[in-house]
Amino acid sequence: MASTANKESCDYFVSLHMNSSTNKSAKECEVWVYDEKSKLYILSKSICSNLSKTINTPNRGVKISKDFSVLRKTKMSALLIEIDFISHSDVEASCKSSKYIKDIAGSISSTLLSFVNKSIADDGVFYRVCIGTFKDKSNTVKLKNEAISKCFKDTYIVTN
Missing domain, CATH: 3.40.630.40 (Zn-dependent exopeptidases)
Structure with a gap:
């Protein structure tokens, strides 16, 4: 090291x-x-x-x-x-x-x-990523579960 x-x-x-x-x-x-x-x-x-x-x-x-x-x-x-x-x-x-x-x-x-005279800045701005749109809810759930399995814990489904 x-x-x-x-x-x-x-x-x-x-x-x-x-x-x-x-x-x-x-x-x-x-x-x-x-x-x-x-x-x-x-x-x-x-x-x-x-x-x-x-x-x-x-x-x-x-x-x-x-x-x-x-x-x-x-x-x-x-x-x-x-x-x-x-x-x-x-x-x-x-x-x-x-x-x-x-x-x-x-x-x-x-x-x-x-x-070193620095700090963590939290400007309150968050960005979101949408990774798919599906007519079939099962496809949406499958993609959500896949994202969660890859450590994207803040994954959720939004409906219109």
Whole structure:
């Protein structure tokens, strides 16, 4: 992974992980950086704090490691996010929830964007795509089900 990022001349490298432990009660987020002088050290604190609040898990804070390959081998500033402990049964169950996944993605992405003085713009504009018109309702239902099977969950039938 580090070599790919180095070839692409990325500005930053962010590696996402779920931690695991033989201690099944472990439940905490943490972020790892190469050293305290990293440009991403302050960002890492914000990610930990925001993620901890968003998914209601304890904050283990920012940790230093020169052992992680993705931190040691990248030419750019890098961080490794341990979102929580997948070995905890509640966390494992939460991973099946799209809301939980969206909350994690939203927390991390908004914190990263804030770091580079950007934000997610929601102008309220939505676009719709119509993919077929049929006289026979069974053809409409078949196409709708096909779209849903391809992960287009917001699929519905409109009648005139």
